[in-house]
Amino acid sequence: MTTGNERIRVLLAKVGLDGHDRGVKVVARCLRDAGMEVVYTGLHRTPEEVVTTAVQEDVDVLGISLLSGTHMSAFPNILKLLENEGADDIIVVGGGVISEQDSQALKEQGVAAILSQDTPPEQIVDTIRQLVERRGPR
Amino acid sequence: MTVTKGVRSRKSLSSLELIPAVRDGSTRAMARLISRIESGDPERREALTELYRQGGKARVVGLTGVPGCGKSTLVREYAKAHRARGQTIAVLAIDPSSPFSGGAILGDRIRMTELTGDPGIFIRSMASRGALGGLARAALETVDVLDAGGFDTILLETVGVGQDEVDVAQVAHTTIVVSAPGLGDDIQAIKAGVLEIADLHVVSKCDKQEASRTLTELRQMLHLGLNAGAQTAWKIPVIASSAETGEGIEKLLNAVDQHWRHLHDSGELADRRRMIVERRVIKLAEELVRDRFAEHRRQVGPHLVGLEQVVARERDPYTVAIELLNAFK
Ligand SMILES: Nc1nc2c(ncn2[C@@H]2O[C@H](COP(=O)(O)OP(=O)(O)OP(=O)(O)O)[C@@H](O)[C@H]2O)c(=O)[nH]1
Numbered sequence A: 001m002t003t004g005n006e007r008i009r010v011l012l013a014k015v016g017l018d019g020h021d022r023g024v025k026v027v028a029r030c031l032r033d034a035g036m037e038v039v040y041t042g043l044h045r046t047p048e049e050v051v052t053t054a055v056q057e058d059v060d061v062l063g064i065s066l067l068s069g070t071h072m073s074a075f076p077n078i079l080k081l082l083e084n085e086g087a088d089d090i091i092v093v094g095g096g097v098i099s100e101q102d103s104q105a106l107k108e109q110g111v112a113a114i115l116s117q118d119t120p121p122e123q124i125v126d127t128i129r130q131l132v133e134r135r136g137p138r
Numbered sequence B: 001m002t003v004t005k006g007v008r009s010r011k012s013l014s015s016l017e018l019i020p021a022v023r024d025g026s027t028r029a030m031a032r033l034i035s036r037i038e039s040g041d042p043e044r045r046e047a048l049t050e051l052y053r054q055g056g057k058a059r060v061v062g063l064t065g066v067p068g069c070g071k072s073t074l075v076r077e078y079a080k081a082h083r084a085r086g087q088t089i090a091v092l093a094i095d096p097s098s099p100f101s102g103g104a105i106l107g108d109r110i111r112m113t114e115l116t117g118d119p120g121i122f123i124r125s126m127a128s129r130g131a132l133g134g135l136a137r138a139a140l141e142t143v144d145v146l147d148a149g150g151f152d153t154i155l156l157e158t159v160g161v162g163q164d165e166v167d168v169a170q171v172a173h174t175t176i177v178v179s180a181p182g183l184g185d186d187i188q189a190i191k192a193g194v195l196e197i198a199d200l201h202v203v204s205k206c207d208k209q210e211a212s213r214t215l216t217e218l219r220q221m222l223h224l225g226l227n228a229g230a231q232t233a234w235k236i237p238v239i240a241s242s243a244e245t246g247e248g249i250e251k252l253l254n255a256v257d258q259h260w261r262h263l264h265d266s267g268e269l270a271d272r273r274r275m276i277v278e279r280r281v282i283k284l285a286e287e288l289v290r291d292r293f294a295e296h297r298r299q300v301g302p303h304l305v306g307l308e309q310v311v312a313r314e315r316d317p318y319t320v321a322i323e324l325l326n327a328f329k
């Protein structure tokens, strides 16, 4: 059902210990300027917090940026938690420094897209739009 | 359910079908129904009719003030103190949408992260979506959902700029207006007509030195009859608070309780409920007229009947507008 007043809602979260969020804030502004509603929760979130927030905010997309090295455990954990909440229709997108090989593995497990640090903003916007379109209305 | 890797399409429950789970306090169901309210899903009406009849249990507190005055931080402290008293709380934090893109950055949760994970707390961020002045409608309908979900208190945070936002703070049983030292907000808030709607004033960040000046100014203004027009025996308190030291938080909760008791004992509660309902019905009626008008325009195509005659000055705009209104009644 479309009513003409839908907006793509995105939760951007930084999981783990790294201490700056300049990149995430830039992405947040790009998404806003593309007409999306972006919930931003700040630094150092745990997978549990992120999933609870995503469910309460009923976002379409959960964008997670994290420190390299933790992604192979954090993403599967987040996907599992979403499934437990009956919320695995929330699309998970990852960002950060992640090797091609790991990217493939994470996509196999259900991460919809992995964006690297030098993905141009327009491409991030496009990717999110396409993923939400593919999911369809809910 | 179809699975393309990473993207799962699923027909979720309709607004009406969500109701039993909402009543069970399911976070997922409440969150879904709130999204339907925001997007204006027509099926939501039936669902809300269902919820409305048994609603009205929760206490609704509005909290407003100029940007950056410390609202979200205060909400966090309020919620913590509220939980310590064994009460559940839901927060609706509203931020403005960008007038250019219609998008928004909703950042109130940054201040509330330590509340995440407590099942007695539900937080939802909402963008004002400026269009059509439907903000108060969406907020009130969200209150109905959270009320049905069983929360004891529902707290609405809005930025005190713009009539729509101020309206939202006023659809509460108790309205708190927050001021902070050093924002020049005394002037801003007066201009916006925000100070007048307070049942309670809070001066936040009172760990800062300049706070005492803000307190004095506010007290003077109240003394000079800021709310002189209001027909009430309620004495509006001014509370100094700090999220750093915890000062004033218990005082604030007690004052909200006292205000509630005052509303009860004085009979003003009924008046306030009537006022809220009246606003709500009128806003809704306006919205329905607008919807029907939009539908009418879709049907008749881009050109409204009689327009050419108005252009040629054979007829006047009033007459044609009234005809138009009658046409889609
Ligand atoms: N010193 C001090 N700083 C505070 C206090 N409360 C809030 N702040 C700071 O004030 C700034 C704004 O706080 P918020 O709680 O985000 O204010 P807000 O009114 O919700 O802001 P908007 O939602 O953007 O309008 C932050 O940097 C806070 O850390 C306080 O009690 N003392």
Ligand SMILES: [Mg+2]
Residues within 6 Å of the ligand: B071, B072, B073, B107, B108, B157
């Ligand atoms: Mg805020």
